[in-house]
Amino acid sequence: MRGLWLDNAVSPRPRLRTDLPVPTPGPGEALVRIRLAGICATDLALCRGCYPFRGILGHEMVGEIVAAASAPERIGERVVGEINIGCGSCRQCRAGRANHCERRQVLGIRGRDGAFADYLTLPLANLHSVPAGVVDAAAVFCEPLAAALRVSELVPVGPDIRVLVVGAGRLGQLIARVLRLGGSELAVVARHASQRRALAATGIDWLDEADVGVGDWDLVVEATGGVGGFELARRAVRPGGTICMKSTYRTPLALDAARLVVDEVRLVGSRCGPFAPALRLLASGLVDPLPLIDDCLPLAAGNTALDRAAEPGALKLLIAPGDTTV
Numbered sequence: 172m173r174g175l176w177l178d179n180a181v182s183p184r185p186r187l188r189t190d191l192p193v194p195t196p197g198p199g200e201a202l203v204r205i206r207l208a209g210i211c212a213t214d215l216a217l218c219r220g221c222y223p224f225r226g227i228l229g230h231e232m233v234g235e236i237v238a239a240a241s242a243p244e245r246i247g248e249r250v251v252g253e254i255n256i257g258c259g260s261c262r263q264c265r266a267g268r269a270n271h272c273e274r275r276q277v278l279g280i281r282g283r284d285g286a287f288a289d290y291l292t293l294p295l296a297n298l299h300s301v302p303a304g305v306v307d308a309a310a311v312f313c314e315p316l317a318a319a320l321r322v323s324e325l326v327p328v329g330p331d332i333r334v335l336v337v338g339a340g341r342l343g344q345l346i347a348r349v350l351r352l353g354g355s356e357l358a359v360v361a362r363h364a365s366q367r368r369a370l371a372a373t374g375i376d377w378l379d380e381a382d383v384g385v386g387d388w389d390l391v392v393e394a395t396g397g398v399g400g401f402e403l404a405r406r407a408v409r410p411g412g413t414i415c416m417k418s419t420y421r422t423p424l425a426l427d428a429a430r431l432v433v434d435e436v437r438l439v440g441s442r443c444g445p446f447a448p449a450l451r452l453l454a455s456g457l458v459d460p461l462p463l464i465d466d467c468l469p470l471a472a473g474n475t476a477l478d479r480a481a482e483p484g485a486l487k488l489l490i491a492p493g494d495t496t497v
Contacts, residue, residue: 178224185477187474195292201292202239203291204493205233206232207233208490208491209232209315210489212396212419213280214229216421226285228285230314231315233310234252239295245295249307251314253299253446255269256275256293257275288470289492301313305454309459314449316453319342319444322392324445333356333390335357335404336360338360338396339366340485348375350392351374358378362380365486366486383403384407388407390412391408393416394417398425401418411435413437413439460487464486467488467491470491476490
């Protein structure tokens with residue numbers, strides 16, 4: 172089996188291995204053949220060594236179940252996969268919070284080989300059937316779209332809320348497309364021409380950083396991954412407002428905690444989100460991610476895809492292990 176293998180204790184550069192064994196599904200798991208995988212900022216951060224990782228990268232995927240001993244009726248099913256695998260027995264799992272399992276594995280991120288490969292395994296409970304009308308190139312966005320939906324699960328969003336999204340990259344674009352469905356007054360801070368074009372094509376207003384006023388916004392979603400993005404979000408949020416943090420920060424943040432207390436600003440961390448509503452949005456066409464795709468490259472060109480995804484203003488780069496085309 173082939174897989175894009177990273178050992179970031181040795182090198183920040185993944186290498187394509189062709190000698191990997193096809194993984195064996197454990198009890199209650201399925202073997203999934205990967206049709207398409209998407210590159211996320213977290214993959215790029217792992218290459219930079221933000222978290223120790225040794226294994227196959229990739230967590231955004233759409234594939235096909237090819238083996239499932241406990242559910243043979245699901246063989247042939249086209250699926251997307253939730254990335255957190257809980258132990259089932261710790262305090263968090265018993266409380267229904269498997270996403271925060273004390274011993275969790277995370278697909279392509281922590282203790283579980285990921286999607287930049289020919290095959291992977293996941294628990295059947297993590298695998299969601301893709302509606303027939305949703306093409307692979309849209310389905311591969313399910314995981315980041317679910318993460319975008321998590322914002323409105325954590326923070327009430329409606330027509331009377333002014334929302335600013337700081338960051339117009341891969342995730343910021345999806346967050347904006349989700350939040351606009353709630354009827355809020357919405358704008359996105361976008362640096363690059365490609366990002367601005369993608370927003371304008373959907374009727375979403377964009378702002379230059381210099382045009383962001385002080386204390387103008389009820390909710391600010393920070394999705395840049397950088398310290399400067401948080402500083403801009405802090406400047407933009409009104410007293411009593413909320414900053415929702417959707418970034419994997421590369422360096423520690425320096426917080427003026429006293430100012431946050433005086434202004435009664437809420438900080439809300441946000442990570443993974445619900446897959447079923449994300450699939451419904453894709454099936455209904457209410458969110459169309461296809462214009463965000465810059466290119467789709469074969470697995471053998473995985474490093475080229477990662478390099479292009481790291482370029483300023485890049486949107487979504489896909490990797491196709493099989494013969495799927497976009």
